[in-house]
Amino acid sequence: MKWFQMASLGLLMVLSGCATNTNESNQWVYPPMAVPLQASIQQEVQIARLNQLLIRPDLENEVRAKMFYERGSYYDSVGLRDLARLDFNQSLSLNPAQPDIFNLLGVYFTQVGEYDAAYEAFDSTLELDPTNEYAERNMAIALYYGDRIDLSYEEMQAHYLDNPEDPFRALWLYIIEREVDPVKAEENLRARYADKNQGWGWVLVAIMLDDVSEEQAFKAVLNGTRDNVMLAQRLTETYFYLGKRHQFSGEYADAIALYKLALSFNVYEYVEHRYSFLELGRIYDEVRAMQEEAKKVEENKVEVIEGS
Template sequence: MIQLKKLFNFVVFLPGLFFAFALSGCVNGADDVFVSKNKIILGEQYPNVHFDQEVMIVRISQMLIIGQLSKNERADLYFERGVLYDSLGLWGLARYDFTQALALQPRSPAIYNYLGLYLLLDEDYDSALEAFNAVLELDPNYDYTYLNRGLDFYYMERYNLAQQDLLKFYEAKKDDPYRALWLYINELKFKPNEATQNLARRAKDLSTEYWGTYIVQYYLNEISVKDLLDKAKVFVDPQSSQYAEILTETYFYLAKQKLNAGHAEEAETLFKLAMANQVYNFVEYRFALFELAKLKTNSEQTEQAVVQRVKTTQAPNSKELDAE
């Protein structure tokens, strides 16, 4: 079972995230359909869209302060408030509530699953793995933990282990395109010569009730980016919150495609666009943020290496100094 000490070591998760979009000219070619000089395709944002969730948070908070509650009732309320905080992108507060719930209810797979996800996004891969293993010990059929543990292995570059979990996740619901997409993304690292062929085979079982099916069609070069945008406007009302959701998914998977092709700057722009739609509890939003943090770290490490190389090249040779 995961060590509770690591989970109770509360740190506000990735605070103070601010970025400016340098979009014009960053994404080229067919992707100009989504990003052009004078226009960016984003979902509508409404000030009161989260009003009901905010009201629920206030009510739960009042119950936790003044309510005469049993241990299990208190744990349930902390968990419910944590889920609400998570959906609003208040991940530090969510993480705190989940740890409080876990202290009261230490055998809850759902709590371990959330905390494992935060540990993964914090790049604490080993602790995340412990959390996900704890989930599956408590409930071997907890479906989404196979995705989360698979992603943990993927970002640890243990692609063969990621394949086992992502395949199990896919086989539980073969008409779900997002499961097929993550298998494909992993297989590009694990067995690239088979990845596209496997995706094409799995695409035959996908349901067009999911927006991700059209993203799969784009990955397979069956439709263009323009076709994707046209289908998006038909698939949901562009004025609805669902439009922001499908744009979040679209930008994320376009970004992963760019990143896998070695176009880091274009991928960075698309990851930022995925985040701009503010669908905080989508896996695509979470990992767009995660990928951006990794890109920033890689860029800083590259710059440091270049500076060090320049310094080494410019440093006078000790033998030459002795000769002088």
């Protein structure tokens, strides 16, 4: 893959990372990596503490609901999503007026392809908190993955116009708009990016537009981070949007590898990690459909030859 190309960077020593290149060829031997994130002692202690507190029979419902929410959040942060979902549901049974929980449940439903349930969850969030920006974006993304592109575009366009300075709104608007008109979508994203090329998020926009090469993107990540957690987070984002770019170009093998890399760092709370699973499933379905179509065409050719 061309992502291994890297010019004249020498040996980069990155805290907890693993990105090296050869002296002779100046080509990447391995893609830039970070140590996968692990549950911290603080997270484990908090989960254990909440386990003990929730056993107490004298807790008021409001307090118990808050504790279920807190424990569910810790479970979610370490990738235990089924346990997190169970705690969130128990919290809602005690206190239904919690927009943040509905938003998280909507993301879970999106991940597993239960789109109608996701829409209902995001609607509940926005009914309780009409200004919840995360629910607005997640609703548009759920509609995108649910193949309701027109509604998705309307939602994301309104979300983008609320804050045109947000590069992630611009990115997802492009991803969705591309389903309607790829050429126009790229023109619009270039116009949005033209005078807003500062900050990490806009580097990701440049990656999507192919204005920044993969070697430049990796150099920006490696030179801009000295902490393994941030390195893992930025690589998760970089590999996800590179995966989308390759997927749009029909380079499915490259896209699959990139989505797997985005998953490898265990940045469970990032949407780029959450939706990499969905993208992999979509690619597998698309490739399988192409193979079945090719098989049918071949079978029809055989029937024509045998009948002639």
